[in-house]
Amino acid sequence: MTTPPSGQTGNGSTNGAAALLGQDVVIDCNIRELFYGTFKAVRDTAIPVKRNNITAFIGPSGCGKSTVLRCLNRMNDLVRGFRFEGHVLFRGKDIYARSIDPVAVRRYIGMVFQQPNPFATSILNNVAFGLRLNRYKGSIAERVEQALRRAALWDEVKDKLGNSGLSLSGGQQQRLCIARAIATEPEVLLMDEPCSALDPIATRKIEELMLELKARYTIAIVTHNLQQAMRVADQTGFLYVDTTEGGRTGYLVEFGASKELFEAPREAHTKSYISGQFS
Amino acid sequence: MSDETSISRPPSRGQLVGDVLFRRVSQVSAALVLVLVAFIVLRISLAAAPAMRQHGLGFLTERIWDPNKARYAILPEIWGTLYTSVLALILGTAFGVAAAIFLSEGFLAQATYRVLRALGIELRPWWSKLPDRLEAALKNLVNLLAAIPSVVYGLWGLFVLIPLIRPICNWLHLKLGWLPIFETDLSGPGVLPAVIVLSIMILPTVTAISCDALASVPPRLRMAAYGLGATRWETILGVIVPTASRGIFGGVVLAFGRALGETMALAMLVGNANQISVSLFSPANTLAALLANSFPEAGPKQIGVLMYAALVLLGITLVVNVIGSILLQRASAAAGAR
Numbered sequence: 139m140t141t142p143p144s145g146q147t148g149n150g151s152t153n154g155a156a157a158l159l160g161q162d163v164v165i166d167c168n169i170r171e172l173f174y175g176t177f178k179a180v181r182d183t184a185i186p187v188k189r190n191n192i193t194a195f196i197g198p199s200g201c202g203k204s205t206v207l208r209c210l211n212r213m214n215d216l217v218r219g220f221r222f223e224g225h226v227l228f229r230g231k232d233i234y235a236r237s238i239d240p241v242a243v244r245r246y247i248g249m250v251f252q253q254p255n256p257f258a259t260s261i262l263n264n265v266a267f268g269l270r271l272n273r274y275k276g277s278i279a280e281r282v283e284q285a286l287r288r289a290a291l292w293d294e295v296k297d298k299l300g301n302s303g304l305s306l307s308g309g310q311q312q313r314l315c316i317a318r319a320i321a322t323e324p325e326v327l328l329m330d331e332p333c334s335a336l337d338p339i340a341t342r343k344i345e346e347l348m349l350e351l352k353a354r355y356t357i358a359i360v361t362h363n364l365q366q367a368m369r370v371a372d373q374t375g376f377l378y379v380d381t382t383e384g385g386r387t388g389y390l391v392e393f394g395a396s397k398e399l400f401e402a403p404r405e406a407h408t409k410s411y412i413s414g415q416f417s
Numbered sequence: 418m419s420d421e422t423s424i425s426r427p428p429s430r431g432q433l434v435g436d437v438l439f440r441r442v443s444q445v446s447a448a449l450v451l452v453l454v455a456f457i458v459l460r461i462s463l464a465a466a467p468a469m470r471q472h473g474l475g476f477l478t479e480r481i482w483d484p485n486k487a488r489y490a491i492l493p494e495i496w497g498t499l500y501t502s503v504l505a506l507i508l509g510t511a512f513g514v515a516a517a518i519f520l521s522e523g524f525l526a527q528a529t530y531r532v533l534r535a536l537g538i539e540l541r542p543w544w545s546k547l548p549d550r551l552e553a554a555l556k557n558l559v560n561l562l563a564a565i566p567s568v569v570y571g572l573w574g575l576f577v578l579i580p581l582i583r584p585i586c587n588w589l590h591l592k593l594g595w596l597p598i599f600e601t602d603l604s605g606p607g608v609l610p611a612v613i614v615l616s617i618m619i620l621p622t623v624t625a626i627s628c629d630a631l632a633s634v635p636p637r638l639r640m641a642a643y644g645l646g647a648t649r650w651e652t653i654l655g656v657i658v659p660t661a662s663r664g665i666f667g668g669v670v671l672a673f674g675r676a677l678g679e680t681m682a683l684a685m686l687v688g689n690a691n692q693i694s695v696s697l698f699s700p701a702n703t704l705a706a707l708l709a710n711s712f713p714e715a716g717p718k719q720i721g722v723l724m725y726a727a728l729v730l731l732g733i734t735l736v737v738n739v740i741g742s743i744l745l746q747r748a749s750a751a752a753g754a755r
Binding site (some may be wrong): 160243251253258267319 | 540640641
C-alpha cells in the first residue's frame with residue numbers, strides 16, 4: 139500500500155475527530171461551507187469514509203453530492219472561485235493544509251468520472267499513464283496486466299493492448315478508466331456517477347467490480363440510482379438542497395449504514411426521497 | 418388541417434420559391450469559385466506553354482538565370498522558397514503553439530484572477546469578467562498580426578530588424594563561421610531576416626488553428642489527467658497537446674502554404690540573389706520574390722518564363738494546401754467521433 143502525502147504516521151493521534159471515529163476511517167470529511175465565487179454550494183456536511191467500505195452519496199440533482207466527492211481529492215481546486223471552509227482529513231492529515239500539494243493528494247486518491255474518459259491513445263498507454271507519472275521503475279507491462287485483470291477487462295483486451303482506448307464500448311471504456319485509476323494502487327477510489335452513461339448490463343458489471351475492489355481499496359461513490367446505492371454501498375449519505383436563503387445550498391441530511399438508511403430513515407426528507415416522492 | 422384552431426399550414430408559394438432561389442444562388446457561387454481557379458490555372462499554363470516547351474524540366478534543375486543569353490532556370494528560387502519557408506515554419510510553429518497553449522489553457526485568465534483576488538475584488542460583477550475578457554483580447558491581438566500589410570512587415574524588416582540583428586549575426590559569423598549556416602556575414606537583406614519576418618507573419622495562422630484544436634479537446638480528458646495526479650504541464654504536454662496534435666499539424670501545413678506564397682515582405686528582405694547557400698546570412702531568392710521583382714521589366718518572352726515559374730509555385734502551394742485541408746478534415750472527423 140501507499141504512504142500518505144508526507145512523512146506522517148497516520149495514526150490520527152494529533153487529531154481528536156479522527157481518533158474518535160476510529161482507525162478505520164480513511165477520509166474524515168467535514169465541510170462547514172463551500173463556495174464557488176459568491177455561490178454557496180454546500181454547507182454542514184460531515185462524512186466519514188471507512189476503510190474497505192463503499193460509501194455512497196445520494197440526493198436530488200444539484201444537491202452538491204458531486205461537489206462533496208470532488209472535495210475529497212481537491213478536484214474542486216481546478217474551479218475558479220472555489221473556496222472551502224472545514225477540513226478533509228486523509229489518514230489524519232488535512233489535505234487542505236497549506237503545505238499539501240493538490241497534485242500529490244490526487245496521486246493517493248484516484249478518481250473515476252461520470253463520462254468514460256480514456257485518452258486518445260492505446261489501451262496500454264492509458265493504463266500506464268499513472269505509472270509513468272509516478273516514475274514507476276518496475277515492469278509497466280506487469281502492472282498494466284494486473285490493473286486490467288482487477289478491472290475485469292483483461293480477457294477482453296489482452297490481444298489488442300495497442301488499440302485505441304476509444305475503440306472500446308462505453309462499459310469497457312469505463313472499466314479501462316477504473317484500471318487506469320487503480321494501476322498506481324491508490325488508497326481510495328472516488329467514483330462520480332460511474333454508471334450513469336452506461337446501459338444496465340455494463341452497469342451491473344461495474345457494480346460487481348466495485349464489490350470486488352472494495353477488498354483492496356476504499357471506495358466513495360456518487361450515484362443518482364438509489365437501487366445502486368442499496369446494492370453496493372455499506373454506508374450512505376443523503377444530501378438535500380436548502381433553498382430557504384434564496385440560494386441552492388446542499389447539506390447532509392442523514393448518514394448511516396445503507397440498510398438502516400433505506401429501511402428505516404430517521405429524517406422525513408430522506409423518507410420521502412427514497413420513496414420516490416421527489417427527485 | 419381541417420381543424421379551424423390549428424395554426425399549422427403548408428409552406429406558402431413564396432417560401433418555396435425563396436428556398437429554390439437560395440439553393441441556386443449558393444450553387445452558382447460555389448461553382449464560380451471552381452471556375453475561377455480553373456481559369457487562372459488555364460491562363461497561366463497557356464502563357465507558360467512556350468517557355469515549358471523551350472526550357473523543359475531543366476528549368477527546374479539548373480541554376481542560371483541570364484536574360485541576356487536567354488537562359489533561365491529556377492532551382493535557386495525553389496531552394497530559397499523551401500528553405501525560408503521551412504525555417505520560418507519551425508520558428509513560427511514553436512512560438513505559435515506555445516502562444517496557443519498560453520492562450521487556450523487559461524494561464525492569463527488565472528494570473529489575472531489571482532491579482533483580482535489579492536485585491537479582494539474578484540467577486541465584483543465587472544471585475545469578475547476581466548480574466549476572460551483579457552484572454553479574448555489577447556487572442557484577437559494575435560489575430561491582428563495577420564492584418565498588418567505585407568509591405569509594412571517588409572519595411573519593418575529593413576529598417577528595424579536588420580540593423581537590430583546585424584551585430585549579432587556578424588559576431589556569430591566571426592566566432593562560429595566554420596558552421597555552414599554561419600559561413601557568410603550579414604550585409605543587409607538575407608535569409609535570416611526573411612525567415613524571422615515570415616515566421617511572425619505565419620504565427621497567427623498557427624496560433625489560431627492550434628487554439629481551436631486545443632479548445633476542442635474534451636474537458637473530461639483534462640479532468641482524467643488531473644484526477645490521476647498529473648501536474649499542469651504533464652496534463653498539457655502528455656494529454657492535451659497529443660490529442661490536439663492532428664489539428665495543430667493541419668494548421669502548420671496551412672501556414673506552410675502561406676509561407677511559400679508570401680511575396681512582398683520577402684521580395685524586400687531576402688536579397689534577390691540567384692544562389693544556393695545554407696548560410697542564414699547570405700542573400701537568396703524565392704519564387705514569389707522573383708516574380709514580383711522581374712515582372713515590371715519583363716519582355717514578352719520573359720513573361721512566358723515567369724509564368725512557368727508561377728505555375729511551379731502554384732503547384733507547390735496547391736499540394737501543400739490540399740494536404741493541410743485533408744489533415745484538418747481528418748482531425749475534425751476524429752474529434753467528432755469522440
